[in-house]
Amino acid sequence: MCTSRELKYIEWLKKSKSPYVGISLFVFMLLLFLFVVVYMSTHIHIQIFNDSVFIWGILMVGGVAFFTYKYLTRKIDHDIKNLSFKKKEIIIAYIFYSDDVESGSGMLYIPILGHFFPKLWGQKMRRIKRYYIVSKEGVRYEINNQDYALLSDKSSCHFIYGQESDILVGVEL
Incomplete structure (x- = not known):
């Protein structure tokens, strides 16, 4: 399991x-x-x-x-x-991804020294893609790109949670 x-x-x-x-x-x-x-x-x-x-x-x-x-x-x-995990069935309303920037990855192009060394310390924000499942109840879950590829044409899936901790640890078809 x-x-x-x-x-x-x-x-x-x-x-x-x-x-x-x-x-x-x-x-x-x-x-x-x-x-x-x-x-x-x-x-x-x-x-x-x-x-x-x-x-x-x-x-x-x-x-x-x-x-x-x-x-x-x-x-x-x-x-x-105890390897105790529980499954919860999710009926998928739709799946989408969004282009975001990674928090903390970029720095200002104009540092404290002003315009003397504008690009010495600066760097652009890294782009990342975030993949989401939205259930019929309207709850949005973030998933990884492998699960996104598997679930792109499915209508339901099972989420695996820890029994005690209630942490989402995986997705099954």
Whole structure:
């Protein structure tokens, strides 16, 4: 029911949770740096820089980073572990594509320096095609170009969702 391509896609979605962990680990490294610089380099015993406070703080931030990642990816992990996916039949009203530009791909042709170096840093926006299915209910779904080629002459299809996470992972005929 679920192919390796769909499993790779849902594994790829877990990477979007990493910035939250990165922020927590940044705080973890900041506390570690503060512990090493302030407490270990000075021989003055300051009450607020007690070693047990910093060690517990470092352990807490590391634990928060780990459990934040586990909490954010728990539904995706459940779907992958149990291979539990559900199908939903969609009746296709029409299929279309639109020419868009990729967000963040282009830069201004006139930078801060004005007209001195107008094309030194500038670049044009990259064009991309986005493919869509519109259902009879009027809901628009974005699909990839392989699914667009397969579904161009079909009247219905099945969308595969994760049972727990409710993430669209694939399209079947």
